[in-house]
Amino acid sequence: KAGVTQTPRYLIKTRGQQVTLSCSPISGHRSVSWYQQTPGQGLQFLFEYFSETQRNKGNFPGRFSGRQFSNSRSEMNVSTLELGDSALYLCASSSAGTYQETQYFGPGTRLLVL
Amino acid sequence: GQSLEQPSEVTAVEGAIVQINCTYQTSGFYGLSWYQQHDGGAPTFLSYNALDGLEETGRFSSFLSRSDSYGYLLLQELQMKDSASYFCAVRSPMNRDDKIIFGKGTRLHILP
Numbered sequence: 001k002a003g004v005t006q007t008p009r010y011l012i013k014t015r016g017q018q019v020t021l022s023c024s025p026i027s028g029h030r031s032v033s034w035y036q037q038t039p040g041q042g043l044q045f046l047f048e049y050f051s052e053t054q055r056n057k058g059n060f061p062g063r064f065s066g067r068q069f070s071n072s073r074s075e076m077n078v079s080t081l082e083l084g085d086s087a088l089y090l091c092a093s094s095s096a097g098t099y100q101e102t103q104y105f106g107p108g109t110r111l112l113v114l
Numbered sequence: 115g116q117s118l119e120q121p122s123e124v125t126a127v128e129g130a131i132v133q134i135n136c137t138y139q140t141s142g143f144y145g146l147s148w149y150q151q152h153d154g155g156a157p158t159f160l161s162y163n164a165l166d167g168l169e170e171t172g173r174f175s176s177f178l179s180r181s182d183s184y185g186y187l188l189l190q191e192l193q194m195k196d197s198a199s200y201f202c203a204v205r206s207p208m209n210r211d212d213k214i215i216f217g218k219g220t221r222l223h224i225l226p
Contacts, residue, residue, distance in 0.1 A: 105158065
């Protein structure tokens with residue numbers, strides 16, 4: 001079974017631009033979560049999607065948004081990029097997103113904002 | 115607020131045993147998970163404790179005490195490949211949703 005894939009792997013943008021990141025979960029998984037990872041803050045939860053609906057949301061500004069498609073693939077969008085948005089963005093999938101389930105992480109997209 | 119605390123760094127010698135602690139403060143609690151992340155890699159699942167006690171998986175064991183809001187990851191017979199960051203995580207109900215909260219990670223350094 002193929003693992004979680006994320007595209008692109010690396011991205012350089014400038015302040016004020018917007019960016020879209022893509023995540024394809026493991027086949028059969030319906031839950032996709034997104035995280036921002038920075039050296040100072042660790043892994044911070046952005047949002048979780050299940051069956052095309054946002055189920056949970058972390059404490060991030062409205063510039064961060066996402067969606068999930070009928071095939072469970074998910075995208076996250078960051079508008080009006082700021083320098084502080086430079087981070088590794090990870091997505092993780094699980095079968096149904098229940099609390100006891102393991103999350104399987106993708107390799108991440110490393111975003112650099114200049 | 116909701117938070118998890120774990121040491122930022124731990125150093126141990128190859129072949130030895132090391133324990134990485136995690137204390138949590140959450141309004142609700144389902145269970146404690148542990149993840150390993152090598153430099154440049156993605157986090158990978160190690161263990162999950164829903165009930166008090168010790169769970170053993172090969173060289174790795176994880177312990178939970180709900181009454182103490184405390185858990186730990188125990189790594190035995192340390193190998194150089196165990197050099198990585200280790201994260202504890204809880205899924206906690208918050209308002210009407212539940213959220214996944216990660217600790218900031220413990221960097222494990224292994225000396226030959």
